[in-house]
Amino acid sequence: MSDYNLSLFYLLIYSTTVVILVAGMIILSYLLGGRHREPATGEPYESGILSTGSARLRFSAQFYVIAMFFVIFDLETVFLVSWAISVRETGWGGFAVILVFLAFLLSVLVYEWRIGAFDYAVSGREILKSIRKAKGI
Amino acid sequence: MTLVELHEMIPLLILGGAVVPLLLTVSFYRNLKLTVALTVLIFIAAFTSLFFAPKPVRTDGSLLSMDGYALFYIGLFLAASLVVALLSYGYVRERKDDCQEFYILLILATLGASVLAAANSFIPLFLGLEILSVSLYVLISYLRGFTRCIEAGVKYLILAAASSAFLLFGIALFYAECGTMDFKGISEILQIQGMPTPLLYAAFGLLFVGFGFKLAIVPFHMWTPDVYEGAPSPVTAYIATVSKGAVFSLLVRFFFIMGAHQYKKLLFLFSAIAVASMFTGNLLALRQENVKRVLAYSSIAHLGYLLVAFIAGGDLAVEAAAFYLVSYFITTLAAFGVVAALSGGERDADSIEDYRGLFWQRPWLAAALTAALLSLAGIPLTAGFLAKYYLVAAGMKARLWALVIILIINSAISIYYYLRIVAVMYAEPDAGQNAGRTAFSSSPAAGVALCVMTLLLVWIGVYPQTLITIINAVINYAYPF
Numbered sequence: 001m002s003d004y005n006l007s008l009f010y011l012l013i014y015s016t017t018v019v020i021l022v023a024g025m026i027i028l029s030y031l032l033g034g035r036h037r038e039p040a041t042g043e044p045y046e047s048g049i050l051s052t053g054s055a056r057l058r059f060s061a062q063f064y065v066i067a068m069f070f071v072i073f074d075l076e077t078v079f080l081v082s083w084a085i086s087v088r089e090t091g092w093g094g095f096a097v098i099l100v101f102l103a104f105l106l107s108v109l110v111y112e113w114r115i116g117a118f119d120y121a122v123s124g125r126e127i128l129k130s131i132r133k134a135k136g137i
Numbered sequence: 138m139t140l141v142e143l144h145e146m147i148p149l150l151i152l153g154g155a156v157v158p159l160l161l162t163v164s165f166y167r168n169l170k171l172t173v174a175l176t177v178l179i180f181i182a183a184f185t186s187l188f189f190a191p192k193p194v195r196t197d198g199s200l201l202s203m204d205g206y207a208l209f210y211i212g213l214f215l216a217a218s219l220v221v222a223l224l225s226y227g228y229v230r231e232r233k234d235d236c237q238e239f240y241i242l243l244i245l246a247t248l249g250a251s252v253l254a255a256a257n258s259f260i261p262l263f264l265g266l267e268i269l270s271v272s273l274y275v276l277i278s279y280l281r282g283f284t285r286c287i288e289a290g291v292k293y294l295i296l297a298a299a300s301s302a303f304l305l306f307g308i309a310l311f312y313a314e315c316g317t318m319d320f321k322g323i324s325e326i327l328q329i330q331g332m333p334t335p336l337l338y339a340a341f342g343l344l345f346v347g348f349g350f351k352l353a354i355v356p357f358h359m360w361t362p363d364v365y366e367g368a369p370s371p372v373t374a375y376i377a378t379v380s381k382g383a384v385f386s387l388l389v390r391f392f393f394i395m396g397a398h399q400y401k402k403l404l405f406l407f408s409a410i411a412v413a414s415m416f417t418g419n420l421l422a423l424r425q426e427n428v429k430r431v432l433a434y435s436s437i438a439h440l441g442y443l444l445v446a447f448i449a450g451g452d453l454a455v456e457a458a459a460f461y462l463v464s465y466f467i468t469t470l471a472a473f474g475v476v477a478a479l480s481g482g483e484r485d486a487d488s489i490e491d492y493r494g495l496f497w498q499r500p501w502l503a504a505a506l507t508a509a510l511l512s513l514a515g516i517p518l519t520a521g522f523l524a525k526y527y528l529v530a531a532g533m534k535a536r537l538w539a540l541v542i543i544l545i546i547n548s549a550i551s552i553y554y555y556l557r558i559v560a561v562m563y564a565e566p567d568a569g570q571n572a573g574r575t576a577f578s579s580s581p582a583a584g585v586a587l588c589v590m591t592l593l594l595v596w597i598g599v600y601p602q603t604l605i606t607i608i609n610a611v612i613n614y615a616y617p618f
Contacts, residue, residue: 008335107157114164 494566
């Protein structure tokens with residue numbers, strides 16, 4: 001058997017083993033697993049206390065926005081630091097490129113500020129406006 | 138980076154650079170008309186700059202190669218994006234206040250597609266693909282008041298992210314075997330090896346899974362109908378044309394540089410996928426009651442047809458693929474343009490029943506949709522017929538008899554579901570049935586775009602010589618890549 005076919009053969013053995021293993025796990029748990037259906041089977045287990053409400057709460061999207069800002073400006077630091085340690089080697093070209101990068105991020109910051117992404121709390125003016133809108137004044 | 142290289146990249150720089158002023162404009166002065174006008178201007182400026190591109194310097198190892206092939210496809214993507222911008226003006230405005238960001242995302246997605254068309258290494262390939270996909274995630278779920286859009290966006294997000302993982306794994310395997318990300322470098326190593334190692338076959342396979350998801354070819358087509366149905370109609374047109382066209386142009390470039398046509402195993406794999414895509418797309422489209430889903434399945438089948446040219450290889454294949462993509466772009470944009478124009482504020486006009494008797498109420502829209510559907514079916518005197526003829530010619534030249542016969546059989550099957558929609562449009566409208574149909578929602582901009590698309594469709598079908606001359610003049614066959 002040539003080298004080429006041998007390595008294919010190993011790959012074949014490996015992939016068959018993977019398939020057999022996964023199929024075996026699924027089939028065994030299907031055969032051996034207990035199955036019973038009683039009134040409380042589907043309910044979440046809360047140490048014997050009946051649960052109230054559903055688990056599908058709606059979280060405020062603000063948390064998500066803050067996390068996203070963190071990632072954006074965190075990455076900015078990463079790129080700045082990696083530029084800073086090679087500032088002599090990259091020269092003016094590197095400086096120009098990092099300036100472009102900063103200008104992009106700055107304009108994004110301006111945009112975020114203008115669309116009100118940084119207004120974490122609901123402003124009283126907005127509430128009044130929506131009340132007026134609802135009443136049709 | 139030299140000045141010549143910067144000069145070469147001007148179309149990309151225009152797209153990328155113009156986004157920032159546009160973003161700042163939007164943040165201080167929100168005006169939809171202004172944003173759309175600027176977007177159109179940016180697309181036109183980038184398109185014009187293509188004509189001033191310098192002669193490409195053939196430097197091996199450069200990340201992007203702005204050769205004739207790339208310029209042709211970038212021009213095609215820019216033109217298609219311009220049409221999508223015009224089509225979406227009335228559509229998005231009606232459904233959402235403050236929709237200026239839609240156009241910024243559209244420009245960014247087009248930037249990603251253009252990078253893909255010029256990619257000469259795995260790094261711009263992945264960057265371009267991600268710019269395109271990330272913009273598309275947002276574009277698909279842009280109308281977040283509609284649950285359908287969110288559903289489509291989430292589906293696309295999960296599947297596109299999974300396919301990116303496959304793609305990255307494939308790239309990693311290429312790098313592990315060859316030690317370079319450059320297409321030319323990899324192809325040289327492949328030449329020396331003679332026969333790819335199993336690891337490289339795995340790399341090709343994984344890469345193709347990634348591409349297959351974006352192209353929506355069988356067996357990676359599951360997301361297409363759902364995403365097509367849920368996404369806003371202009372965005373659906375964008376996915377069907379620019380997103381797929383970009384990945385296909387990249388696929389052609391990659392496999393031609395690799396010389397992958399000498400590996401019979403890969404060609405066999407492609408043939409199987411092409412046949413499966415043609416049959417699955419056409420057979421599943423037969424029983425659909427939703428026009429957007431019909432078009433989704435038909436696009437799966439069309440990508441299968443396109444793969445026939447790809448498998449054939451050679452100069453004629455490059456030409457046939459270019460011609461086919463142009464006519465497919467025009468046809469698809471016209472079809473989805475009509476769907477967008479007919480859709481009222483509440484939901485899209487996507488059920489076949491929405492089209493009953495359309496001819497008697499809106500004859501021009503019905504005529505445009507008829508032309509588009511006939512072109513998709515490949516009826517003579519439309520662009521679709523000549524495009525299919527080209528594919529058959531390319532397939533015959535490479536002696537792919539089985540594939541060509543299957544292509545013809547599938548064209549015959551597809552006529553049924555296209556003509557079914559046409560027949561419904563010309564049927565007598567029932568009294569009062571269309572009372573629910575909302576007013577003509579589209580703007581003059583969309584009307585002009587639709588009109589131009591329909592005229593082009595017929596013009597290319599009757600007089601294809603201009604397009605063939607353009608393709609031959611731009612793509613340099615001696616060194617296409």
